[in-house]
Structure formats: structure tokens, C-alpha cells
Amino acid sequence: MVKTDFLVIGGGPAGLCAAIETSKRDVKTLIVDEGVELGGQLVKQTHKFFGHEGFYASVRGFEIAKKLISQLNENVTVKTQTTVTGIYEDIITAYDREKDLVFEIEPKYILISVGASERFIPFKNNHLPGVYGAGAVQTLMNQFKVLPGKRVLMIGSGNIGLIVSYQLLQAGAEVKAIVEIADKVGGYDVHARKVKRLGVPILLRHTIKEAIGEEKVEGAVIAQVDEKYNIIAGSEKEFAVDVICVAVGLVPSIELASMAGVQIQYIPELGGYVPYRDREMRTNVKNIFVAGDLAGIEEATTAMIEGKIAGLKVAEEITGQNLDSEIERMQEELVEFRSGPFSEKVRKGLERFFPQEMMSYSKTSQQDLGPVGKLRPVIECYENIPCNPCQTSCPAGAITVPENINSLPIVDYSKCTGCGICVMKCPGLAIFLVQENFQPDRDLVIMPYEFLPLPEKGQEVIALDREGREVARAQVVRVVKSANKTYLVHLSVPAGMGEVVRSFRLPKETESFVCRCEEITVDQVERAIEEGFTDYEELRRYLRVGMGPCGGRTCRSIVLGILARKTGKTLKEIGFGTFRPPSMPVKFESIVKGEIENEK
Template sequence: MKRYELIIIGAGPAGLSAAIEAAKSGMEVIVFDENARPGGQLFKQIHKFFGSKEHRAKVRGFKIGEELLAEAKELGVKVVLNAIVMGIFREKEITVMIDDAVSHFKGDQIIVATGASENMVTFKGWTLPGVIGAGAAQTMMNLHGIKPGEKVLMLGSGNVGLVVSYQLKQAGCEVVAIIDAAPKVGGYGVHAAKVARLGVPFYLSHTIIEAEGEECVKGVVIGEVDNKWNIIPGTEKHFEVDTICLAVGLSPMSQLLNAAGCEMEESPRKGGGVPICNKYGETSIDGIFAAGDVSGIEEASSAMIEGRMAGAAVSKAAGYMEEDLFKERYSQLSGALDQLRQGMFGPENKGKDLKYTDEGIELSTSLLKKGYIGEGEIEQFPGVTVNVKGIHPVIECTQNIPCNPCQDACVKHCIKIGSNITSLPVVDKEVECTGCGMCVASCSGQAIFLVNETYEEGYATVTIPYEFLPLPNKGDMGIALDRSGIEVCEAEVLEVRSAKPMDHTKLLTMKVPTDMAMKARFIKMKGAC
């Protein structure tokens, strides 16, 4: 039986982060993962992360994964793939199936970072080929370059459903609708808005009645639900689709911890059955820790911090980290984690029907019900500037979410958020904007635009974030779409800019009539579907 100072189960964001933290202190670390490649969910996350610099904000998930793997390798962490951990015992022994052979390992400490699995819902026809999880769709697109389908209906308006819907559009799929049984959008408003302006409609208080087809999905019928979740007769709607994508939440994969005898609890707020842990992530069994989604569903940024906290805790327990150094490190990490748990979407606000931002501004009802901010609502937010001479940023970030890259991106410091990472961004109208566009490119929610209402007589320019292929060329003509995805006017492409710091987010500047400057938010090229 091979012995290691630290055994980690799961090579996702939490597991790799824990391995790095422990290896830095000098521990001998081995990581087992059942998959053929490490990195967990990170390698199919092509969008930019939220948070601050210390949370890896404005960096795409797969790049974070590459950095974690490189750092773990440099520190001598051993990662064993295609390794299925079959059981954990109280003596901190594990059995692992590797290449059809069962091996035994003993760890002085164990960190379980097995992540979560996708939830499913049942309806007539739910077993037909073509009904898939949103995570499966991401895997097909972003890891294997395969379109999940041509016409897709998305069930679920949480962050996963919204992000994957956008990525489906990037892959060339038609997203016919996003539906949700809940009466309001569940994810970040900026994620909903970037999908809505592509023309994707939202049907809230709706659910799937039936998937149609004999051998595969050919269509879907949805219906509106009342406040008791019953279908309202006469509200049925039919869509021709070949794919139904389900983004209905995640459940912690905590079976190993339960089997090991850890004290468990059923927590709907955390996603299901989770181990009871202390503030360091240690379970009821000394020396067995849990980190990431296995101990409660959160974003990948939180999972990485939890992994580092567990890695520091085991280092201290093993004598590799002095008490004072551990307290300092734990304070840094817990502070970073607390930042991510603030704001409207923080744990303390789950289930609450919030009406106002922290600043006392009434939340956009249109955003919550339709996925986009209403025209009469937009100007009340402090990042939205109008009737300014010359080029200026318009920040359509209207919810208190933990994110501040725009503040750091502005070299003139005309964008201010302050020390509270969830505060709404404010534009200082007294500071002249250079038009560099770094704020547009850095915004993880694609909620910043550059507007110049005085470009030339009768015309304005709008610079938008653009992440679609093929890229248009200067002089190409298209149709400008408003926040709801409705065509509003013709638009001419003046410029498409790119730079390495923009990390594949292009800045497309379009020329529109002056009265469309505060309406045009996307461009559909002529001839495109």
C-alpha cells in the first residue's frame, strides 16, 4: 500500500487549487481523477470570470485551468487520471480502480473535491436523444467542437443556462427560447441581457410539457404554470427544435464522504446532501476535508478559494505551515471568499424578492421578467451616461454582483466602484474618456459600451463587445438590434479592433443614426441567419 502525505480526489478547480497550496508548503501530494483529462469544468468555460484580480476576474475559465495545471506540475504534484476512487475508510485509506486494477493508498490527510453532477427533470419524451444537460452541451461545443443541435430550447435561466445559451449562439446554433418555471430570471442580469440582445426570447413561469419525436427530438411543447406549478390550460406553445438543453441546477457528488461515515446534512441552499464541515473545510472525521461544489454549489471562483483554504489547513495540520502564517493565509483567503458571497446573489439573499439595489435604485422589472432592461429604466443607473460630448462609456450593469475589472481597466480612472466589490459602477463625467475600449473588453458581463452621439451630423457611433465569427470588415453593412433583440436601424461597421490584453474580445464600432445611440446594442450582419 502506497502512502502519501496528502491525497486529493478530484482534479477540478478546487482539487488543483488545494494541491498547489499544499505542495507550496512542501507536502507530497497526489491527485486522483476519474476523467481522461484534468481541470474539471474549467476547460469548457470559455467565458470570462467575475470578481477581482485575486479571483482571476476577466480571465477565461480554460486559461485558468491551464495555469493551475502548469503550476501543479511545476510543484511536483502527481496527477493520476482515469482513476476511479471507489471508497474511503476512516483510517484515511482509499481504493482506486486504475486500468481495471484496484489499488490501495493511504493518506495522512485527504481532501475530497469531487464537484457536482447535473440535475435532470422528467417530462413526456425526456429520454429521447436530443434531451441533454447544459454541461454536456458545453462539453460538446467547447472541448470537442461539435454543435449539440441546430435549433435548441434552453430550460433554466440561472447562470449556467444563460452562459450556455450564449455559447450555443457562438457555436452557430439557434436558441429558440429560454424558459423557466420561476417567475423571474435566476442568473446575473448581464448574462441575460447579452442573450436577449441576440434576439433570444424568455418565457418565464413556463415549463416543458412534452418533447416530441419518435426516435429523436423533433419539437417541444411548453406551457405556462400558475403559482402552484400547475400548467395553465390554453397556454401551450410549440417550437420546432432538435435539442432540448436542461440547466436545472447541480447536486454535490458527496457519496464518497457519506460512505466514509462523515456527518452529513440535507441542505437545499447548498444543493442537496453535503458534509458538515468546520470553517477550514474539515469534516467530522479528522483529516478528511471537503472543498468546492461537493460541500455546497457555488461558482468556480469560490471553489478555487475553498480548495486553497483546505490546502493551507492540511499543511498546517501536517506541520508544514506555522500557526501565524496559517492565520494570515486563512484571513486572506476567507476575505476573498467573503467578497464573492456578497451582493444580490449571495447566500444570504437566496430566495429573497429584492426590489432595490444596495444604492436604493429600483431594480429593472423588465430585466427580471424579459431578460433585458427597459428603455425607460436604463438612465437611472449611475454607469449610464447620456448627452455627453464626444466618446463616453455607458455601463449597463444594474445589479450588485461581485465584479470590478472595469475600474482597473480605465487608465483615466473615470470608472469607479470603490472598495465594495458589489457596488454599481459609476462614471465620472468630469474625466475625459480616451476611447481605448479596455473597459469594454474587460467587462465579464459584456455590459459596457462606448457611445459617441456627436460623431458627425446626424450619426453616432456605438462600440460593442463582439465574440462571434466570422468577423465583419470595415464598411460592411448590418442591422442594429436593441436590448430586446429587435431590429431598429441599418448600421455600418467602421472598425473592428483587437489586442492581446482584450483576450479575444473584439471591439466592433458601428455607425447608426444619432437617435439610435442609446438603443443599438448589437449588430446582425446582412445575410446572416
């Protein structure tokens, strides 16, 4: 029998924050978690958090887990790899997987913060190895350093689907597409922009129809849907992939709460079936509290705040301290976080439990992009999400997020020094520095970069626009490293491209040859066209393409195709060039011999 003042079931962000508050006030606390380490979903999250710095904005999830765990003191006992198996009228049972035994717990107060499980969808062959939930992919990839596959189709464009797609790209996988059944992206616009400028298409009004394969996933069939989400016959598309990652939402894990006699209600805006709770996170069972995704699917930041509220209330009742002012401050934090448009559904759902408050926020985006020729930030954050690190990190006070953190940021260019700190700190990677006429006929674009290998100074790269399309050749001027692993890459781009270029890719290590005789690559042909050689004969004279032993039999059609693609002209408009003798390589000796024989 283990006796404790406070039992926390689930050591994720909500559970950890609750335990921090009770342990600071000398409340004997036990955390039981079935994972191999505390932190819940935080340990597999490598992206930076939104919100404000009071709740770890611009800090990566796994680092937040370490910060929270470090705040636990000697009043906290931790049991990992342990699952609570039952909540009875007089006792709680738990199974310790390491010791292979069941033991009993007798607490005075309980917080159930077990999170949620992944929602799944039916489609043909969804049992095949290679079909994963997004959480499983994150666990394999970010926690255990195992890449589940090389070619991935992502199903779902919520924040989880967008974030995991980006992390797959960071890990070296190819994300073929993100498939979304709705008519708009479900997650934050800044997350969608991150993957789109890396060349990943987001296919709206599409769904998965079938996984292809016998023993494992070898492909996938998707199709368009109509207004009622029925598949449109004949619209099928097939992808060659070895992983289908499903990220279509979460379902609160209500099992333990229901066992404990907590009232369960169906509230779709909160994720489905959820337990009743009041403003202090207390359920209808007096000594049981809930927090985090179990209480309603939201962000980890709100889970931390809810955990703090529950922990403070438990500490108040056990110790007799008056903690009302701290509880009220945390409740005000929740109101601010939930005041934006993305929390509209949550507010509607919570209205079923208690009245909701809302703070006003600014919806006005900045139209002025600053003085031409000055190095300045361009903030491409057009959606009201709870986030303000750009404001708090600016040493010159040039960026403001008016009213509350759901407002859009505004730059005072007269104060900006172009230091680039905001670019490094932005969790959405939505800030760029731009300077026109950086050099004669060249603009400068400074962008956030989170991939390896890093480019080198002087290296030529392929510049991409907001949709991931190749738009120019660029040169790396400088690379600034950062402790938070968001590096700044300074790119010199052609004049006029400063407002177009938003990403880049390194040249492929394996060159693709157009003319094998003269060893002319696709890259060389494209570069020559960009330099102004837009005629086959010009390219032949400049590069010697088609002047090898085959006389252009292999490469002429390839070069003409590249010309058509790069110039936007048809093959008829371009023409096929001029054919000149000899039609095959002939030795001068043979020509001379022929002349001699003719003279004879």
C-alpha cells in the first residue's frame, strides 16, 4: 500500500505542472506514468512552442520537459513504466512493468492527466505495416532516432500533421503530400507555410482510399471528395510511398475518469467524450481533478496552465494556504490564450460547463513593409494565434503585439536595427530579413534554417519561393549559428527576388547528366538558360552540348524539354536547331585518305 497526499496520473505537461505547484508547498506527491520517462508528448516534440515566455515560448518541447522535471523536489515520488489499472471506491491499483507486480495506492486527492489517444480512420488495407499514427512516427523518429520510412504520405493537415511532416523532412524523409479532407488547412498557417516552401503540396478536399501492398505499404491511393465528403469516382491518384502517417485528431482518454464516477459528457468541440470540470479543474467527484487533453483537446500551453490551477487548488485545500490570487492569475492566463479564433470551438465547448470570457485582439495586419534598401524584418504571420516572442525578444522594442498575444505583430521600422533576433526566436519561422540593392543587381534575404548539413559561405544554392518552386540561383553570403538551433542563412539573390525567395535547397549530390558525351548536367543547362542563353544553338556553342560522339541523338530532346520548361515556350516555338555534317564522328585521317583515293 502506497499512501500519498496527491496522486498525479500522467506525467505530461499538465501533470508535471500540477506536481511542481504542490511539491513547492510541501505536499507529498506521487506521479505515476506509463512512459519510460516523464514529459508525455513533450519528449518527442522538437519544434519550438508558441505562447509567451512565461510558458516557454520559443523553447523546444523536449527541452521544456527537462525544465519542468528539474523543478520537482524531494516531495515528489515518480513511478515510470507504471500504469494505473483501476480506480475503485476505496483504492487505486497500478501495474509496475519493471517489477511485474500490481500494487495499491491510497491518495487524498487525484489529478487525472492521462492525455488522449490518436483518432484513426478506416480505409482499405489500413492494417498493413507502414500505416502509423503521427504520435508513433514522432516516438520512433524523435525519441528513439528511428526513421519509419523514406517516402511518406501524411493524412491530415492539423498542427500535428503539419509539424510531423516538417520533422520528417528534417530527418531526411520525403513527404510526398499532405492530404486534407476539408476545404482548408486545419493547423496554423505558419506551420503550413513551412512545409509548402519546402515543396510539399497540401491537397485539400482529398482523402485516402486505399493502402497498396501485400506484406507492407508500397503505395497509397487518394481521391477527391465532394461537399458531403463522398469520394468522387475517377479522381483517384496513386503515390509510391512506404509510410502512410495518419494525423486526423485525438480522442480524450476518459477511461479512468469514468471508472472514478466522474460525469462524462459528449462535447465534440472539446474532442468527443470529456469529463465534467469547473474553473478550478475539479470534477463532480470532490477530490478528483482533471487537466490537459483529457479535459479537452488543446495546446500543451493550456495543459500546463490547467495543471497549475489543479495543483494550486489541491495545495490550498491540503495546507490551508490562501492561493486564490495565484489561481485567479492562471485563470486569466487561460482566458488570454483562448481569446483567439483558433480557440473558438474550445470556448463553445466549455460554455457547457461554465461561462466563458474573451479578451479583444487586433486583427489588423501590417501593410507597410518598411523602407526600401534598409535591412528590415518582414513578418509573414497573418493569423491570430497566441504568440508574442517576436515582441519580447526584440532588444530595440521595435515589434509590438497589441492588446493581447492573439493579435498580429506590428513593426516600427524606425526603431529596428536589423539584428535578426526575432528571426531566430519566431516559433513559426515566419520572419525574414530583406534588403534590396544589397549589392549591384542583388538583394539580400536572411531566413531561418533548421536542416543539416548547413550550407557554406560562398556556396551556390537553388532559391525557392513560398510554394517551394525554384525561382533563382542564390549564393550563401553568411551562416549565423544559434544555440536554439534555428540558424540564419544570408542569401544573395537576383534584384527583385527579395520579396519572392523564402527558402532554398542545396544542389543534389548526384548530378543528373543531359549530355553524357561532354558531361553536361541539368544544372549547367538550367544555369545557362537563366544567364540568357535561350536558344538551342546558343546553348550548343556555349556548353558544347550535342557536340559529342552521338551528335546530340541522346541529349537534343532533353535540352529542348528543359528549354521549354524554363522559358515557357512550346517545342514548336523553340525549334530543333540545325543539323550539320558529319552525322557521326569521322577521323580526319579517314577524310584525308578519301581525298587521296579520289585524286588517284
